[in-house]
Amino acid sequence: MAGKKIAIIATKGALDWAYPPFILASTAAALGYDARIFFTFYGLQLLRKELDLQVTSLGNPGMPMPIPMPVILQAMPGMQGMMTMMMKKKMKSKGVVSIEQLREISMECGVKMIGCQMTVDLFDFAREDFVEGVEYAGAASFLEFAGSADITLYI
Amino acid sequence: MSEVVVKELDTSGLSCPMPILRLKQTLGTIESGQRLRVIATDPGSQSDFAAFAAQTGHRLVESRAEAGKFYYVVEKR
Numbered sequence: 001m002a003g004k005k006i007a008i009i010a011t012k013g014a015l016d017w018a019y020p021p022f023i024l025a026s027t028a029a030a031l032g033y034d035a036r037i038f039f040t041f042y043g044l045q046l047l048r049k050e051l052d053l054q055v056t057s058l059g060n061p062g063m064p065m066p067i068p069m070p071v072i073l074q075a076m077p078g079m080q081g082m083m084t085m086m087m088k089k090k091m092k093s094k095g096v097v098s099i100e101q102l103r104e105i106s107m108e109c110g111v112k113m114i115g116c117q118m119t120v121d122l123f124d125f126a127r128e129d130f131v132e133g134v135e136y137a138g139a140a141s142f143l144e145f146a147g148s149a150d151i152t153l154y155i
Numbered sequence: 156m157s158e159v160v161v162k163e164l165d166t167s168g169l170s171c172p173m174p175i176l177r178l179k180q181t182l183g184t185i186e187s188g189q190r191l192r193v194i195a196t197d198p199g200s201q202s203d204f205a206a207f208a209a210q211t212g213h214r215l216v217e218s219r220a221e222a223g224k225f226y227y228v229v230e231k232r
Contacts, residue, residue: 027172030179031210095170095197105176 004028007146008037009154013045015053015084015099020155021046022102022111028151029109037106038142039134040116043155044123047115047130051100054084107133114142160190160228167196167224174200175207182213182231190216193227200225 006028010021021037028035039047046053057063057074066086073079091098097105107113117136120127127136146152164181166174174195181191193204201218204227208215217228 023172027175030172030176031207095168095173097169097173102172109176109179 004032004151005034005145005149006036006151006153007142007149008035008152009142010037010039010043010046011041011155013042013053015055015087017155018046018053018099019096019102021153022099022106024153025111026102026106026109029106029111033150034112035110036112036114036145038114038116038137040119044115044119044125044130046099046103047113047134049129049131053099054080055087056080057083103131107131160192161185162189163192163194165194166200167194169195170197171199171203173197175203178204178207178229182229185231187231190228190230193229195225195227196223198225200227204229 006025008021008025010018012018021043025035025037045051055063057065057069057079058071088098113131113134115127115130115134115136117138119125120136127134162181162185164177166177169177174193174197178191178193181193185191195204197203201220204215204218204225207213208229212232214230214232215227216230217226219226
């Protein structure tokens with residue numbers, strides 16, 4: 001799809017929500033799209049050199065659970081870590097690659113990663129916290145690209 | 156000898172989007188007109204390989220399912 005463009009906004013910093021932007025952007029790049037992901041707010045966590053992404057079932061009644069569990073128990077200390085471990089194990093057993101790998105492949109495929117400068121400042125993050133190759137920009141830059149994009153997604 | 160399969164790619168065990176990404180990467184290592192054989196276990200690859208071919212212009216010469224595995228031959232554009 002030479003000449004086509006896809007613009008994605010990644011706003012979530014959870015392990016499960018990390019997949020859609022990278023899967024779509026890397027696949028789009030493989031199809032010949034100019035693919036860019038704009039990471040804002042919690043989405044910036046996906047750009048950290050050292051990822052520590054977690055999943056939680058809290059506020060997410062759709063998450064399949066191995067055994068039915070009252071919400072109050074899901075909020076107990078250690079539950080999030082356990083769920084994250086179980087999710088990672090399940091993903092591995094099903095051939096779903098890690099976010100680290102998917103992010104690296106995305107960059108190899110030519111996906112452009114853009115960090116929201118406002119969020120970096122807001123949370124007192126430093127550019128050194130994030131992987132090499134990230135560009136930093138604001139809303140106007142995103143809109144300039146998205147305005148001529150064929151597909152725009154907010155994730 | 157444009158119709159000879161010059162390379163084989165086994166994506167068994169990998170799920171979306173890896174078979175397509177590996178396909179794209181491996182196509183980059185062969186010449187135009189050459190063919191690549193791909194093995195996959197991801198059932199989604201059946202529609203994805205067709206969609207990849209339709210959008211990139213590479214030709215899906217063969218696509219078949221056999222005993223839980225999927226076999227493709229892709230000719231580079």
